[in-house]
Amino acid sequence: MIRITLAFWIGLVCALGYGVFQVKYEVQEMESRIVQLNRGIVGDQQAIHVLRAEWSYLNQPSRLEALNKRHLPLAPITAAQIGRIDDVPLRQAVPAPAPLAPPMVRHTQPPPAPTRPVVGATYTTPPRR
């Protein structure tokens, strides 16, 4: 009986010892990883800092203007190119739709044929000086 108890305790101690060291190594590994990660983050932050300066440098308006002139057909926007919401004509008045039939009836009847051609909304910009 005593031997069994003894074996049990010795086994438990070994298992615990193993477990403790296992956890310890894991923690150590994680700690070195977080240090590594933090170092990486700081490095990235510094790189971002430098890149932000470079981004601003590369976005100098005069440089963008020169690039645009060379590669794109864009020109400054003029007043005549800007429309207002009021310029969009309202859709022509459509006669109010007939009251809907009850659902069951709707399914049994074929859809009504359009009575007049469908016209999409048109949009024109009024000429300005």
Added chain:
Amino acid sequence: MTRDGPPPVTDLAACRPQTRGTAFRGTPGGPLHAAVEKGQSRLVFLAAMFSLAFLVIAGRLVDVTLMAQPAEPKAAQAAPRPTETERADIVDRNGTLLATSLPTPSLYANPKVIPDAADAARRLAPILVGSSEADLRAKLSEDRSFVWLRRQLTPRQQHDVIRLGIPGLEFQRDERRVYPQGRLVAHVVGFSGIDHTGLQGVEKTLDRQIRGGTEALQLAIDLRVQHVLRDELQRTIKEFNAIGAAGLIMDAHTSEVVGLVSLPDYDANFPGTANPDTLFNRVTLGVYEMGSVFKVLTAAMAIDSGKVNMASGYDASRPIQISRFSISDYKGKNRWLSLPEIIKYSSNIGAAKMAIDVGIPTQRAFLDKIGFLKAPQLELPELGAPLVPNPWREINAMTIAFGHGISVTPLHVVAAEAAMVNGGIMRRPTLLKHSYGTNPDGVRVIKARTSDDIRRLMRLVVTDGSGKRADVPGYLVGGKTGSAEKASGHSYRRKALLSSFVGAFPMNDPQYVMLVMIDEPQGNAQSQGYATGGWVAAPLFGRIVERIAPIVGVKPVDENSPQIRRDLIVQASAPGRSPNAPR
């Protein structure tokens, strides 16, 4: 099972040597028995103490290893805050970087460790461009353990120095202030020195805030607007062969400076290349006799005093003779002019008579109210104090009415002009961005009605008067031209003009006030030889408005809509009446 030796330990009594027999046990109640009992109880006490100590240790172990401590972070700690720099970044109103500090290595040496100073100097000299070999050798031979060789190396230089592999050369992390926009905002942002102190511009005035801060400092400048302003001014300088230019764009309601350009300028990354001429800020430091643009202010003063209204007029048929001076009109109409006509034709005679009508004390008080008698306010170190006449005689009052005899900075004019068109509220100009929707406190300097009249007058100048070339369809530009002869000593130089245009847009609800000023433009074939404000500055103003209005979100309007017509109509041809004539 059998075992040899003593029987298993069951109690303390069994431990006693058996060989000595029972005699050793002593008789109960005897002295020996008492000693044994005492020893037993001591052992029990000791065992209990040890058990308690082990229990405490076990409990503490559980507490430390298994229980969460309140001070313990819930999750793994992330990296520290972003890189700390000596000076905070400066950004424009949209967050574009205008100034930042970048880490750079600085090279120093420990001469005591360097094995061969002459050899090291010979190999270092080609890398550190600008340092002579003899100079380096002298530094490396010094009897010290620290000597700076070069501050702020480029990455390539650092790489080359490391490759030399000379012991005793060390790097120190340093910072370099970088201005990615170079010249564009040089006069606003300024620059800072090698020891991280601001020396010019906002870098100097807000040094404390920039130096301590980690948050970026946000300016009111809009880089896109700034670029357009500089680009167009530069073009006009070239076109008219001028010596310089100034431009200022301000939000009419908040007095935030959205664009500020003074030409010629310098590259803030290389302040060493700047000279006094390029460092000079014409917008805030230069004081000029602004000329006819003052007539708008004279009109505002006169209307606000109640002595003059839009239907009033003055006799401008003859030049004014006062002491030994003569005030006449440039291309005068030589007749009675109504107030709108005085502004439209830019009549010096009319403006002078208006000022006299209002009186010298009122004029002085008005100019004081709009800040023309003291240095302007802005977050820049270079602010020019105005040149004000003393004593203030009648002749001064007359010339000030059309912008001569008093020298102010363009910043003065724009700040006042903003108050003239925004409904009469004067606010302190600022380079810092207000948070969206906040209107800083201001002081009322003219009545809202007067401001309304001034808008009409300024629009009239562009539709019918000297500023026609500033018109941009849809944006309702309004303003006033100015062509001041530059003073030299005691006389004026006829050929040296300061051509300017001060205006706002859109005139029915002004959002932005702008001034452009060209220093000594030379008339060319395209301007028919003229170098006046109407020919040089007005078209420039129009071009800038056309380009920046879509950027700043000013919507074009239909100029012929009844609403706009009603807002800006002026009875320019109304028969002018003397303010003293019976109504």
